[in-house]
Amino acid sequence: MAIDYSKATGTGSSSGAPGGGGGGLLRPSIITGIIGGVIGWLLGHWIGNSFTQGYQQVQGSGSNDIAEFMGYIFMIIGWFAGLGALNYPIQKLFGVEAEAEEPVTEKGWTKYFRYTLDHKTVGVQYLFGMLVYFFTAGLLALAIRTELLSPTYHIWSPDTYIEIVGEHGTMMMMMMTSVVLGPFGNYVVPLMIGSKRVAFPRLEALSFWFTPISYFILLSGLWQGGFQSGWTGYAPLSVQQGVGQDTYILGFGLQGLSMVCASTNIVATIINYRAPGMSWSRLPVMGWSMLSLGFTMILSIPVLIDGLYVLALDRTAQTSLLYSGHGGSSFLWENLFWFFGHPEVYLLAIPGFGLVAEIIPVFARKPIFAYKTSAAGFIGLAILSFFVWQHHLFQSGMNPDMRPLFMLTTELISIPTGFIYLVGMGTLWRARIRLTTPMLFMLGVYFNFLFGGLTGVYVSDVPINVTVHGSFFVMAHFHYTIMGGVIFAFFGAIYYWTPLVTGYQLSEKLGKIHFWTMIIFFNSTFLPLFAVGLLGMPRRVFEYAHRLQFLNQWVSISAYLLGASLLFFAVTFVWQLAVTRKPTVRNPWGSRSLEWYVESYPPPAYNFKRVPVVLSWPYEYGDPNALPVADIVNETKDLDPVGRA
Amino acid sequence: MSQNALDDSRSVEATRKAIPKLIAVWIVTSLIGSLLVWFVLGPHLPPGTMTDQAAGAQFDIRFVSTLVPPVLFFIWIFFGYSLVKWRVKPGEDPLAPAADFRGNSKTQGAWYIITTVLVLFLAAFGTYFLVVPAGAGGGEGPSPIWTPKTKNMLQVQVIAQQWRFTYRWPQFGGMETTSIYLPVNTEIQFNVTSLDVIHDFWAYQLGVKADANPDVNNVAFTKTQQLGRFTVRCDELCGVWHGAMYNYGYVVSQAQFQQWATQMEAQNAAVTKLLPKYATTYTPSYAGNGGGYYPPQDPNANL
Known part of the structure; x- marks a missing residue:
């Protein structure tokens, strides 16, 4: 099953191909990628300027969106050319026998800075990439909270403030879609299903390498005037904006492409690369959640990219597709955006629930309760998420007769969400519960998401929506579902799988300090915001009523403490991996899942010596006489995973 | 199943005995919570009663908020009881199997039915209170379908x-x-x-x-x-x-x-x-070709 990476003899030549030959700085890596990007930007910007300079529109406005777009598009091409990502496809195109970008067997830390085809390397790249995204956007959140310490005294100018709001929102929403699929979907799911590889390693690698460049492009908006449209980018405001808005289009669009690539790979991998015996009824729930997530992304993200394309046309080619004065409609953007945007927010929830349902049985020593219901929950969420988007537009002035329908579909989504609670509660019933750090985070998801889910009923109810739409109530609601849900699950998963991924055990004591501070300050930050919203404070404002000052100050100070808790995680996490390095024991949590039965932690190249044969369901925690999960269990269970023996 | 694995606290009998008590605690706490929400918090809920529509929204928020304590306490009591009761005790083998069941058709069936009924009820509730106070104060677009009876507006x-x-x-x-x-x-x-x-x-x-x-x-x-x-x-x-x-x-x-x-x-x-x-x-108020909302001689044009 392994890809044959050996050089073929005979046809063509592979001279100049990266990976094998040449060392040093010219070997394709992030450095050559940056060089390629810079050259590309200069070239593209020059081309864009030279063929548009005669137009009155460009001369008069002092900014040139076409040059901006051309610069970034060439920069992206240069970036991928520099990374060596294009060599293989181009060589194949010309019938030359191509060489793989990076052998899967490569050792050492430098592989993390290169375009590689090993799903585990990509998983680790994603983990650190997503943490960088999360901490950057988190700092922007603290900048927002600093401004809101006072209703009238301003830290930032109004335009800087609104740019920060837009950057925070867009960056978080971009990153959240990949926060579980990227690190854990890519790393763990192939191991869980007993596969030696993923279906499309190049798509997977491509999906990761889109993220650094989309991060850079989006942030580059800050020194080009930013974008004042928020992450929702409503037209015609987003058409009216300066070149900073182009960074939103390109950054978000690239992240969209990344998600399509990643989802295509994970869906194909789960469908085609399950080990013998890994039937659909034995697939870990994490696999079901990734499958639902992948399909949702593949179907919804093209609509976003389409919308961004329309917006880009309005901004560059001077079409007026989104501008009502000249035959277009601002509703077109609202519909395209939310047709993607609403599935998106559920595809943030699905992987979080997948982690919860996967990890809780390990610490409950019981089979997962209602396994099929959990899979049905994911699929139900995925399907229903396509039928709710107009609930963002209840007050927008479009067809009022659709409101009861969208209210119904939105509220129906509580049913599959409720399935996830049923699964968790059933699994805990008569269980043997260990309150380890990962388990605490998973229970934290249930605690937080309850507030997010219950307030979802308020938001979906049209008469109540009149009061809460666009207010801090909505903002608190989705922070509870996204940060309280998927981010808690994400951190739990970090604590859970770090021994497997690195071979080092993280301290339970430090993990628990992180958990308790994070959940307390998270709730202290976002719970009062429901009240703030109900009392009439709209989102994205820098001035608010004096009577709301105390609540806002409370929230801001809690947000700093929440930031401190996350900083504590960052420091202790890096410290433990870089300095203390406590080796882990085999299967530290006593899981039955296949990923823990690899020979060593981190797993060797190609994961398993031979493809395992799956013998039983991974959740047979209640039956001491159950067969092991796969035939390799007995071969590896006595091996020392970190080679101390 | 070995005796060690399934000790008394996790037996079916012990848990069956606990269920009525848990339900009683749930009913009492929910009742107190809901009454407090309806009577104490309710009249102060936004957006007040300055208009029919505001009063309608206040009623809806009050009603939905009254339904919150039963759900909240149901989940909290369940999780609280489970975590206290079935947490690994010192000296216990933490990896020993607990109970071995994968589902319960009655519980699952009840859960599906109750959540579905609740959700459909909420949708019907929302629809009624959307239509009755003439669109509940929300923007209905250029051709509203829920309008007040009077023509003197x-x-x-x-x-x-x-x-x-x-x-x-x-x-x-x-x-x-x-x-x-x-x-x-x-x-x-x-x-x-x-x-x-x-x-x-x-x-x-x-x-x-x-x-x-x-x-x-x-x-x-x-x-x-x-x-x-x-x-x-x-x-x-x-x-x-x-x-x-x-x-x-x-x-x-x-x-x-x-x-x-x-x-x-x-x-x-x-x-x-x-x-x-x-x-x-x-x-739109663009100066130049096509004119604007305010003509140039209008003092508002410079505001």
């Missing part, structure tokens, strides 16, 4: 632009004001539109919210019931000064309103003549 056009609201009064000679006064006990029709980007007219205490879209007339209804001041805020991100796009309005007696309107009409007569003819939507 005060027409107020809300014109949003970056970054201010102005109001036109077709029944008072099409005058345009920067302030807003409304008569009490009057059915009001807001016609909300924009001259540039998307804004949102949120009159918090009136229970009215309607997006202001360029080239669209978004209609919302409300019936004033109490005197007082209300806040108008823009509720869709509209650019740099979005946060500063607010003003205040007043609900006054009908006589005071007549007096104010007549006075404003006279005061604005010169400006009103310069304005484009009253319409549901206007050409």
Whole structure:
């Protein structure tokens, strides 16, 4: 099953191909990628300027969106050319026998800075990439909270403030879609299903390498005037904006492409690369959640990219597709955006629930309760998420007769969400519960998401929506579902799988300090915001009523403490991996899942010596006489995973 | 199943005994919680009772909030009991199997039915209270389907632009004001539109919210019931000064309103003549080709 990476003899030549030959700085890596990007930007910007300079529109406005777009598009091409990502496809195109970008067997830390085809390397790249995204956007959140310490005294100018709001929102929403699929979907799911590889390693690698460049492009908006449209980018405001808005289009669009690539790979991998015996009824729930997530992304993200394309046309080619004065409609953007945007927010929830349902049985020593219901929950969420988007537009002035329908579909989504609670509660019933750090985070998801889910009923109810739409109530609601849900699950998963991924055990004591501070300050930050919203404070404002000052100050100070808790995680996490390095024991949590039965932690190249044969369901925690999960269990269970023996 | 693995606390009998007690605790706590929400918190819930629509929204928020404690306490009591009761005790083998069951058709069936019924009830509840108070104060677009019974409505056009609201009064000679006064006990029709980007007219205490879209007339209804001041805020991100796009309005007696309107009409007569003819939507305020909302000689054009 392994890809044959050996050089073929005979046809063509592979001279100049990266990976094998040449060392040093010219070997394709992030450095050559940056060089390629810079050259590309200069070239593209020059081309864009030279063929548009005669137009009155460009001369008069002092900014040139076409040059901006051309610069970034060439920069992206240069970036991928520099990374060596294009060599293989181009060589194949010309019938030359191509060489793989990076052998899967490569050792050492430098592989993390290169375009590689090993799903585990990509998983680790994603983990650190997503943490960088999360901490950057988190700092922007603290900048927002600093401004809101006072209703009238301003830290930032109004335009800087609104740019920060837009950057925070867009960056978080971009990153959240990949926060579980990227690190854990890519790393763990192939191991869980007993596969030696993923279906499309190049798509997977491509999906990761889109993220650094989309991060850079989006942030580059800050020194080009930013974008004042928020992450929702409503037209015609987003058409009216300066070149900073182009960074939103390109950054978000690239992240969209990344998600399509990643989802295509994970869906194909789960469908085609399950080990013998890994039937659909034995697939870990994490696999079901990734499958639902992948399909949702593949179907919804093209609509976003389409919308961004329309917006880009309005901004560059001077079409007026989104501008009502000249035959277009601002509703077109609202519909395209939310047709993607609403599935998106559920595809943030699905992987979080997948982690919860996967990890809780390990610490409950019981089979997962209602396994099929959990899979049905994911699929139900995925399907229903396509039928709710107009609930963002209840007050927008479009067809009022659709409101009861969208209210119904939105509220129906509580049913599959409720399935996830049923699964968790059933699994805990008569269980043997260990309150380890990962388990605490998973229970934290249930605690937080309850507030997010219950307030979802308020938001979906049209008469109540009149009061809460666009207010801090909505903002608190989705922070509870996204940060309280998927981010808690994400951190739990970090604590859970770090021994497997690195071979080092993280301290339970430090993990628990992180958990308790994070959940307390998270709730202290976002719970009062429901009240703030109900009392009439709209989102994205820098001035608010004096009577709301105390609540806002409370929230801001809690947000700093929440930031401190996350900083504590960052420091202790890096410290433990870089300095203390406590080796882990085999299967530290006593899981039955296949990923823990690899020979060593981190797993060797190609994961398993031979493809395992799956013998039983991974959740047979209640039956001491159950067969092991796969035939390799007995071969590896006595091996020392970190080679101390 | 070995005896060690399934100790007394995890036996079916022990848990069956606990269930009635848990239900009793749940009923008592939920009852207390719901009564507190309905009677103590309820009357103070936003957005108040200044209009029929606001009162309707307050009732809905109050009702839904009353349903929250039973759900919250159900989950909390369940998790709390499980974590206390079945947490690994010192000396216990943490990896020993606990109970071995994968589902329970009765529990699952009950869960599906109860959640479905609850959700369908909430959807029906929301739909009823959307339709009955004439669209519940939300923007219904150019052709509203839920309208008040009376035809005698005060027409107020809300014109949003970056970054201010102005109001036109077709029944008072099409005058345009920067302030807003409304008569009490009057059915009001807001016609909300924009001259540039998307804004949102949120009159918090009136229970009215309607997006202001360029080239669209978004209609919302409300019936004033109490005197007082209300806040108008823009509720869709509209650019740099979005946060500063607010003003205040007043609900006054009908006589005071007549007096104010007549006075404003006279005061604005010169400006009103310069304005484009009253319409549901206007050409956006771009200077240059195609003209703008305000002609160049209009003093408002420079504001």
